[in-house]
Amino acid sequence: MDPTVIERMIEQGRDSYEARLAAGQARLKQGEAERAREHLQVATRLAPDKTMAWQVLGEALKALDELPAAARAWMRGIEVARGNGDQQAEKVMTVWLKRIDKARLSIDPNEVFATGRLIGLPTETVYGLAAPIDRPELVQRVFELKGRPPGHPLIVHVGSLTQARACVADWPEAAEMLAGRYWPGPLTLVLPKSDRVSDAITAGQATVALRMPDHPLALALLRASSAPLVAPSANPFTRLSPTRAEDVRAVFAEDQVTVVDGGPCRVGIESTIVALDPGAKTARLLRPGMISSEDLAAVLPPDWSWVESSVAGPRAPGQMREHYRPSRPLRVEVLADPAAIEHRRLALEARPELVEVRLPEAAEAAARELYQRLREADREGAEALVLLLSEACLRDPAWAGIVNRLAKAASQWSGPAA
Secondary structure (H helix, E strand, O other): OOHHHHHHHHHOOOOOHHHHHHHHHHHHHOOOHHHHHHHHHHHHHHOOOOHHHHHHHHHHHHHOOOHHHHHHHHHHHHHHHHHHOOHHHHHHHHHHHHHHHHHHOOOOHHHHHHOOOEEEEOOOOOOEEEEEOOOHHHHHHHHHHHOOOOOOOOEEEOOOHHHHHHOEOOOOHHHHHHHHHHOOOOEEEEEEEOOOOOHHHHOOOOEEEEEOOOOHHHHHHHHHOOOOEEOOEOOOOOEOOOOOHHHHHOOOOOOOEEEOOOOOOOOOOOOEEEEEEOOOOEEEEEEOOOOOHHHHHHHOOOOOEEEOOOOOOOOOOOOOOOOOEOOOOEEEEEEOOHHHHHHHHHHHOOOOOEEEOOOOOOHHHHHHHHHHHHHHHHOOOOOEEEEEEEHHHHHOHHHHHHHHHHHHHOOEEEOOOO
């Protein structure tokens, strides 16, 4: 059918899933992948539980050479097809997804793990030290290489919702809605664990932390792996998190860890962690990140409530009082306004034994640069590092995750408390 006829119908108010799907298919057939994508994205919003739009959207994105986005569309399409009992569509999209993954990967994760090595896993937050959950000796190796005490649980990384559901004893509506909105992405969900997840991974707790990273190489490795992967930050325990492949290589030997270079991490700090209690129908923030509590609470089902983080909850990564620390002392000084910061900056120029760490003004850029700038300053050989922070940052929800990391990284904090 002529796509212009369908588009004229849409402009006249006769919009529908069927119209958008037909227009997208017609435009794609004519080689107009960009216009096809526009229609198909609307179709998936109008009917997210229909398989075909996800399948064709992935085709359009692949034609545009947007392979990570195509993979995400097909991942969602596979889940929808499975729910609809559409085995043929599921099979087709699974084959296409495997072809994308094979083109991306330079290693077979199962072969690496078979040699006893771990993988330096690139994600959008920080690089992780990865091992499959069904290899207890490699999970133990993660603890040993990091110097991580066994009482600190690990986050399990998954490549699909099917993998996630297999790791839990209960997958409530709140998990479905939060994962649907923020996965793949920098959000970790804590839920009652299934028997598939060992007590060593959860530090003996009855809950497991799960995340689906938003990085094409991470997702490809997860889908190629025989099991989901634990992947705490690839650094010595409590030290600066790695945001580049070279940060991992500087710490671990090649015969210990095979590092996959996925470029600089685009988020830059660890994920937001939320604990879900299916029985009480409550959600609780365990660690702030770059997704705000307000945004998360807005996604919850109407019969769920948000609980203040001061209420006791399960242990989770990143809850140590001292964490994310450079090797040299870091002093964070919170000042009233930019004028006070500039005045203090002039005074620091007369203190050669101190090196100032400057962050971008925008929260997203500051998070992305935080660990790298601390690492660079740490290498300058000064006695201590100083970071000047405006009081406004303490009140800005967009800075909550960054302020949390600085409070734990600082040897000394001057000014209003975080």
